[in-house]
Amino acid sequence: MLTDIEIAQAAKMKKILEIANELGISEDDVEPYGHYKAKLSEELFTKLADKEDGKLILVTAINPTPAGEGKTTISVGLAESMAKIGKNAVLALREPSLGPVFGIKGGAAGGGYAQVVPMEDINLHFTGDMHAITAANNLLCALIDNHIQQGNALGIDQRRIMFKRCMDMNDRNLRSIIVGLGGKVNGMPREDGFQITVASEIMAILCLASDLADLKARLERIFVGYTYEGKPVYAKDLGGCGAMVALLKDALKPNLVQTLENTPAIMHGGPFANIAHGCNSVRATKLALKLGDYTITEAGFGSDLGAEKFMDIKCRFAGLKPNCVVLVATIRALKYNGGVAKADLTTENVEALRKGIINLKTHIENMQKFGVPVVVAINRFHTDTEAEIAVIGEVCEEMGVEYSLAEIFAKGGEGGIDLAEKVVKTIEEKPSNYAPLYDEKLPIKEKLNIIAKEIYRADGVIFTAQAEKAIKEITDLGFGDIPVCVAKTQYSLSDDPAKLGKPENFEITVRDVKLSAGAGFVVAYTGDIMTMPGLPKVPAANKIDCDNEGNISGLF
Numbered sequence: 162m163l164t165d166i167e168i169a170q171a172a173k174m175k176k177i178l179e180i181a182n183e184l185g186i187s188e189d190d191v192e193p194y195g196h197y198k199a200k201l202s203e204e205l206f207t208k209l210a211d212k213e214d215g216k217l218i219l220v221t222a223i224n225p226t227p228a229g230e231g232k233t234t235i236s237v238g239l240a241e242s243m244a245k246i247g248k249n250a251v252l253a254l255r256e257p258s259l260g261p262v263f264g265i266k267g268g269a270a271g272g273g274y275a276q277v278v279p280m281e282d283i284n285l286h287f288t289g290d291m292h293a294i295t296a297a298n299n300l301l302c303a304l305i306d307n308h309i310q311q312g313n314a315l316g317i318d319q320r321r322i323m324f325k326r327c328m329d330m331n332d333r334n335l336r337s338i339i340v341g342l343g344g345k346v347n348g349m350p351r352e353d354g355f356q357i358t359v360a361s362e363i364m365a366i367l368c369l370a371s372d373l374a375d376l377k378a379r380l381e382r383i384f385v386g387y388t389y390e391g392k393p394v395y396a397k398d399l400g401g402c403g404a405m406v407a408l409l410k411d412a413l414k415p416n417l418v419q420t421l422e423n424t425p426a427i428m429h430g431g432p433f434a435n436i437a438h439g440c441n442s443v444r445a446t447k448l449a450l451k452l453g454d455y456t457i458t459e460a461g462f463g464s465d466l467g468a469e470k471f472m473d474i475k476c477r478f479a480g481l482k483p484n485c486v487v488l489v490a491t492i493r494a495l496k497y498n499g500g501v502a503k504a505d506l507t508t509e510n511v512e513a514l515r516k517g518i519i520n521l522k523t524h525i526e527n528m529q530k531f532g533v534p535v536v537v538a539i540n541r542f543h544t545d546t547e548a549e550i551a552v553i554g555e556v557c558e559e560m561g562v563e564y565s566l567a568e569i570f571a572k573g574g575e576g577g578i579d580l581a582e583k584v585v586k587t588i589e590e591k592p593s594n595y596a597p598l599y600d601e602k603l604p605i606k607e608k609l610n611i612i613a614k615e616i617y618r619a620d621g622v623i624f625t626a627q628a629e630k631a632i633k634e635i636t637d638l639g640f641g642d643i644p645v646c647v648a649k650t651q652y653s654l655s656d657d658p659a660k661l662g663k664p665e666n667f668e669i670t671v672r673d674v675k676l677s678a679g680a681g682f683v684v685a686y687t688g689d690i691m692t693m694p695g696l697p698k699v700p701a702a703n704k705i706d707c708d709n710e711g712n713i714s715g716l717f
Contacts, residue, residue, distance in 0.1 A: 238569025242577030251453030273570035333695030434461025
């Protein structure tokens with residue numbers, strides 16, 4: 162059996178100019194990075210401005226488990242399947258972060274015969290967007306410390322600097338550090354820390370900015386910290402935002418690649434969904450909507466994280482209206498939610514499935530609360546039995562949604578034809594009445610309570626003293642009326658990763674709240690969620706190698 166990377170390396174890719182040409186994009190609007198990947202020009206947005214948008218399909222999932230769900234694989238395969246049934250579809254995905262690539266999860270370009278290629282390039286440096294975001298972030302950090310070193314005319318209180326450095330790698334030792342040691346010439350000593358690039362505000366800004374002017378305006382609004390007098394300091398007060406734009410101007414352009422079956426894919430931006438807003442860029446999605454009759458995008462982790470943020474943050478800011486949600490699950494993962502050990506998931510267990518399927522039902526209800534029709538995609542394995550499949554059918558009929566058994570991993574687009582047909586049918590027969598879950602003008606605590614009760618099914622929210630203080634300060638600064646982005650474990654609907662299925666009789670604890678004024682939302686931190694992950698005992702990096710001819714192996 163071939164590995165993902167072996168399948169990808171055997172792919173017959175088309176030159177990227179050919180992929181662009183099939184989309185009706187002229188050579189003048191393509192900026193190639195080699196033969197198989199490219200940036201799309203700023204001028205292309207203007208040329209397509211009057212073209213009618215296609216239909217928008219969001220792919221989300223149940224809470225992830227060690228059994229795996231395959232959300233990206235379904236997203237890629239669905240785009241390929243749309244082509245199989247004669248539909249013009251464009252895929253819009255996030256770029257992978259190097260943290261998971263070298264950590265636990267591995268790459269994020271799909272799997273089996275539903276991958277985006279060139280897989281090695283996409284999972285590693287790609288077109289340099291992550292590096293540009295990292296550089297822009299750390300330029301602002303350097304400007305902050307240099308301002309303090311050069312006399313601190315603004316009176317910045319180094320004890321209350323809120324903006325952190327970043328790097329796109331899992332490194333727990335950098336979570337909390339001291340900078341400026343070594344004497345006066347090396348700066349003012351202070352506490353600092355790193356977060357992973359994909360959790361940074363610069364990443365969120367890049368993904369939500371509409372153009373270069375909006376990008377610059379958002380960068381200028383970044384909340385840096387406080388003066389000794391308790392007054393706010395923003396990035397524009399320090400200068401250098403123009404230089405940050407210069408670093409990001411090419412990174413703002415979406416990237417064009419293709420699937421194994423040569424379906425066009427636009428990959429751009431990569432915020433995590435458990436500690437950031439979890440969606441690819443607004444620009445990429447809007448461009449895909451102009452180029453295709455159907456745009457397939459995904460939001461990270463389960464509907465309680467990425468999909469909620471897609472609906473309440475991205476769609477709200479960008480004026481997007483999703484036409485359908487595809488909710489991904491596996492029978493194995495649902496049995497895991499029903500209490501079956503990972504080693505026993507291939508054995509039929511209808512009782513455990515009936516118990517664990519409450520997780521799927523909750524995620525269906527979550528998406529229906531936004532007024533968007535749902536189709537369930539069951540990523541099928543050969544160990545799934547007819548009795549177990551029958552349970553899926555019963556529950557989906559009870560919930561009033563279509564379901565499809567997808568064999569996309571093994572068969573590519575051919576394995577998702579039934580799914581594609583049901584998605585098209587649902588869009589045609591069930592109009593979307595999309596609306597955000599809450600009014601953004603509500604107080605921060607009220608918005609968090611709505612998300613906790615309606616999406617997580619908590620009894621309410623507990624706010625620590627630190628969170629209460631932060632909410633008051635943010636509200637006093639005039640930012641109490643913007644959306645909220647919850648940083649929470651992906652493994653449970655609750656803030657406790659051990660609580661599977663549909664937890665009951667619990668409260669969500671918000672330990673702190675931070676302002677991302679440039680991005681346009683506040684971030685609420687729950688449980689023990691970290692913005693800088695660590696590597697596992699045996700990192701995926703240990704299995705990756707490159708031979709003397711430059712051939713990469715072990716990447717998955």
